[in-house]
Amino acid sequence: MTAPRPLGFVASEYSLAIWCLRDVGLLAERGALPLGRLFDEDMLGDDLESWLAESNLLKRTFRDCAIISGLIERRYPGQEKTGRQVTFSSDLIYNVLREHEPDHILLRATYDDAASGLLDIARVADMLKRIKGRIVLKRLDRVSPLAVPVLLDIGKESVNGEANEALLHEAADELIEEATRLV
Amino acid sequence: MFDAVEKEPDERLHAAPALRVCGAALTVLADGAIWWEAERMLVVADLHLEKGSAFAARGIALPPYDTRTTLRRLDALIARFEPSRLVALGDSFHDLDAEARMGAEDASHLAGLTHRTDWIWIAGNHDPRPSRRFGGTVLEEIRMGPLTFRHEPRPAPSTGEIAGHLHPCAAVRVRGRRLRRRCVASDGTRAILPAFGAYAGGLNVLDVAYENLLPGFGFHAWMMGARTVVPVAAHRLESD
Numbered sequence: 001m002t003a004p005r006p007l008g009f010v011a012s013e014y015s016l017a018i019w020c021l022r023d024v025g026l027l028a029e030r031g032a033l034p035l036g037r038l039f040d041e042d043m044l045g046d047d048l049e050s051w052l053a054e055s056n057l058l059k060r061t062f063r064d065c066a067i068i069s070g071l072i073e074r075r076y077p078g079q080e081k082t083g084r085q086v087t088f089s090s091d092l093i094y095n096v097l098r099e100h101e102p103d104h105i106l107l108r109a110t111y112d113d114a115a116s117g118l119l120d121i122a123r124v125a126d127m128l129k130r131i132k133g134r135i136v137l138k139r140l141d142r143v144s145p146l147a148v149p150v151l152l153d154i155g156k157e158s159v160n161g162e163a164n165e166a167l168l169h170e171a172a173d174e175l176i177e178e179a180t181r182l183v
Numbered sequence: 184m185f186d187a188v189e190k191e192p193d194e195r196l197h198a199a200p201a202l203r204v205c206g207a208a209l210t211v212l213a214d215g216a217i218w219w220e221a222e223r224m225l226v227v228a229d230l231h232l233e234k235g236s237a238f239a240a241r242g243i244a245l246p247p248y249d250t251r252t253t254l255r256r257l258d259a260l261i262a263r264f265e266p267s268r269l270v271a272l273g274d275s276f277h278d279l280d281a282e283a284r285m286g287a288e289d290a291s292h293l294a295g296l297t298h299r300t301d302w303i304w305i306a307g308n309h310d311p312r313p314s315r316r317f318g319g320t321v322l323e324e325i326r327m328g329p330l331t332f333r334h335e336p337r338p339a340p341s342t343g344e345i346a347g348h349l350h351p352c353a354a355v356r357v358r359g360r361r362l363r364r365r366c367v368a369s370d371g372t373r374a375i376l377p378a379f380g381a382y383a384g385g386l387n388v389l390d391v392a393y394e395n396l397l398p399g400f401g402f403h404a405w406m407m408g409a410r411t412v413v414p415v416a417a418h419r420l421e422s423d
Binding site for chain 2: 007071088089092093095096097099100101104158164165167168169170171172173
């Protein structure tokens with residue numbers, strides 16, 4: 001199975017768009033990415049949890065919680081920085097809290113917010129069960145009408161993982177790579 | 184999720200390329216440190232221990248675990264490389280009271296670490312006189328072969344200098360996506376290391392603060408990936 005390296009996703013009531021560095025349609029046609037595996041119910045276990053923990057979705061929710069609690073301040077464009085004011089990356093706090101105090105009230109609030117407002121695992125489970133064995137791969141020569149709303153929203157939710165690492169390697173200066181390999 | 188991920192064509196990049204500064208081959212580690220194999224030496228910069236508690240003292244209640252996290256990461260590096268020497272390039276302690284605020288457990292962990300190798304504290308502007316309580320040797324700077332290790336980088340040319348202080352990071356846009364990472368900035372005559380501390384932020388290498396240090400675009404930002412380090416040419420970088 002080839003990792004498609006997802007860049008992001010967006011969903012509506014009846015459609016789901018995932019965009020990837022690799023051509024998912026081509027991978028599926030060649031059997032390198034069995035769609036049945038892609039929508040396997042097994043994903044709703046530890047994989048999902050570890051993915052969620054690293055996701056933008058949760059980090060963003062944590063930042064909102066941290067702002068509401070007064071831990072960090074929201075920055076506005078053009079706002080002057082005062083000497084006492086501190087801008088602090090909420091991601092750094094998120095990582096340190098997860099490591100040392102996974103039960104912290106801010107993390108619990110984050111999971112609660114994410115679970116109630118953004119993720120409905122039970123519905124995902126239902127959907128995965130429902131579509132099992134009923135996935136048809138159809139490559140279209142134009143955008144299907146039902147896909148238009150999600151295509152308009154493309155770029156909304158980004159996935160930072162393997163795709164970012166692959167993109168970073170694309171920026172590598174090949175000359176220095178070659179030069180250092182010879183020595 | 185994907186059990187048999189195919190071999191990637193860019194797998195070769197996973198072998199970390201060496202950064203050469205004045206002929207010395209240095210390995211940039213994705214952890215934000217440098218390994219000098221020839222001298223079996225680890226170099227880290229700007230640990231900023233007890234930064235969390237410094238903020239807490241001013242009423243901003245950051246979780247006080249940054250020291251623990253930073254020490255754990257150091258511990259893992261020392262276990263992996265078993266260096267004969269470790270150089271901490273200054274600002275190892277966030278302020279003069281950091282020593283007093285540090286919890287007993289963290290303090291003994293740190294003292295244990297400094298005893299595992301020849302540990303050198305380079306004096307920084309946050310910690311001009313690091314406490315002797317934790318062990319190690321305090322120096323203004325140290326010269327080894329072609330290299331000089333000090334805290335604050337001096338205006339170019341500062342040949343052979345390995346410094347910290349500025350917390351370099353770099354941003355690059357690839358296929359429309361912006362990636363911002365900590366980095367080692369180097370033009371081959373000198374190098375500036377990123378901050379190792381868990382709560383230390385970053386300053387973009389295109390900021391004016393670097394203009395006298397790495398003039399022009401003849402340098403590279405060795406950006407930290409999840410497991411590997413990627414050298415990106417300065418002209419490809421974006422400012423913040």
